[in-house]
Amino acid sequence: MSKPIKIKRGLNIPLKGSAEKVLVRLDKAETYGVKPTDFPGLVPKLNVAVGDKVRAGSPLFHDKYRPNIVFSSPVSGEVVDVRRGERRVILEVVVKADRGEVAYEDFGPASPETLTRDEVIARLLKAGAWPYIRQRPFGIIANPADSPKSIFISGFDTSPLAPDLDFAVQGEEESFQAGVDAIRKLTTGKVHLGLNSDFPPAKAFANAKGVEFHYFTGPHPTGNVGVQIHHIDPINKGEVVWVVNPLDVIIIGRLFLKGIYDATKVIALAGSEVVKPRYYKLISGASIESIIKDNISTQAQVRIISGNVLTGTRVDKLGYLSFYDNMVTVIPEGNKYEFFGWIAPGVNKHSASRTFLSKLIPGKRFTLDTNMHGGHRAMVVTGQYEKVMPMDIYPMHLVKAILANDIDRMEQLGIYEVVEEDMALCEYVCPSKTEVQAILRKGIETMIKELS
Structure with missing residues (x-):
């Protein structure tokens, strides 16, 4: 193992409610949603209308300015709703899933090693798997016409209550390798795989071929692919780097192994208001209601977040898991005032500084809510x-x-x-x-x- 890159600056937020490593196979949800709002800069154009029948892999909408980039249904069924916001902006395309087995569009299996770069790109675009590949700078869907100088995969997540990706990829070694083989075709540079040096990696990561391994240690945001790019292959003006989440690499791999768009993945349900925090195997875009059903504390109002508490999106019980998210977090709603606020001693409050007495209790985990503890103020240079x-x-x-x-x-x-x-x-x-x-x-x- 190469010498780990030690990240010193950052902050771990010790929240209660991390997911227990118990995997639950979730029954198919009644409805699934694909949300154009998950893709920054996208102007969607519909490929379907309410009442249309679709298969898993059928296009639901495409990018107005890059029509070859399509977004596919994760399940087979019927399009039952197209939800719109102000100025008729498309917010969600909702598919009611068929009962029984999922019916897939057949794209035909193929070995990435035998395909050209253009053939790999064409297959990803046709199946709707291209949006899993994002570019830096800007964090938007990659442009198929670009040639990235390298591609990065972060094999661990350090965000609060983040899922253990080593656990989430167990049993998916073949699909992960097939996905890596496909991704390698997209660049003349290297495919970099970032791993946590504090723990032995999963077999899917440790045995991966065609990647360059890098090991990191340190607090959040060490697991962010942007931090890893900065320390390995920084981006300058005019350069492009592509990034892919490891669970999405597996979905890409299935496309080449089986010839179908199978968006099944393992996510974590976590947070202090979850009765039994654990892992769920489900199809991407599943309704939040199917994930949290009968597993949320009824003692307080809660905030449901698709993603982590720092960058996730607020959703309600009738909402849907966002395209790139690998977890759902549930924490208390901070809709109350506190007597004396930050002036109180704060044994049960977390602080990045030494404001509260909780700093004297190492290893303590906290139940934090969404309260802002004050309004907006003038920007002050504090360091x-x-x-x-x-x-x-x-x-x-x-x-x-x-x-x-x-x-x-x-x-x-x-x-x-x-x-x-x-x-x-x-x-x-x-x-x-x-x-x-x-x-x-x-x-x-x-x-x-x-x-x-």
Whole structure:
């Protein structure tokens, strides 16, 4: 094993409710949803109408400006709803699943080793598996016409209550390798696999061929692929790197092994308000109600999050698991006032600084809610951002450059290297309650327009 890269800056948020390593095979949900809002920059155009019959792998909608990028149904059934928001923007396409076995579109199995790069791309595009491949900079769906200098896979997740990916990929060694073989065809550079040096990796990772291994140790956001790119193959202006989640690599691998779009994956249901936090094997896009049914505490109002508490999306019981998410988190709703607020001693409160007495209790885990503990305030330079940002950039200055719409400064300060998840901790520790992630996405959208 090569010498691990040690990340010193960051922060682990010790929440209660981590998932027990018990795998539950979830019965097929009644409905599934694919949400265009999961894909930044996408302008969707429908391929179906309410009442249409679809198979798993049938296109539901496509990108208006890149029609070859389609988004497929994860199950067979009937399109029962197209939910829209303001100005008739498409929010969700809902499919009512057939009873019994899933019927798949047949794309035919094929060995990636025998295909050309263009043939691999064509197969991914046709099946609707291309959106699993994202690009840096900007964190958007990769452009098939680009040639990335490298491709990155992060084999571990350090976000709060994150699923153990070593557990989630057990038994999927063949599919993972097939996915890696397909991904290798997409770049003339290397495929980098980041692993946690603190634990022995799963067989799927340890035995992977055609990848370059890198080992990391440190607090969150060490598991973020953006941090790994920064320390291995940093992005400069004009360069493109592609990234793929390991569970999505498995879905890509199944496409080549079986010739079908099988979006089954293992996710974690976690959080202090979950009665039995554990892992579930399900089809991507499943309704949240089917995941949390009879497993949520009824003692308090709760916030259901598709994803983790730092970067996830708030959903209700009738919502759907987001496309890229590998977990559902349930925590208390912070809709109450606290007597004395932050002035109270705070034995049961977590703090990134030494504000509360809880700092004197090592190993303590917390039940945290969504309370902001105050309103927005003027931005104050405190140095807190820099303590949790393990990249050689100045996050506070970058945020200010975005607010000032200073494109040159945004470039100089490293906007090509970061997406929301890389600066989510800055938002968590911010004493000014600044919405850092929303500001960063605004800056990214500005850069995309400037470069288009």
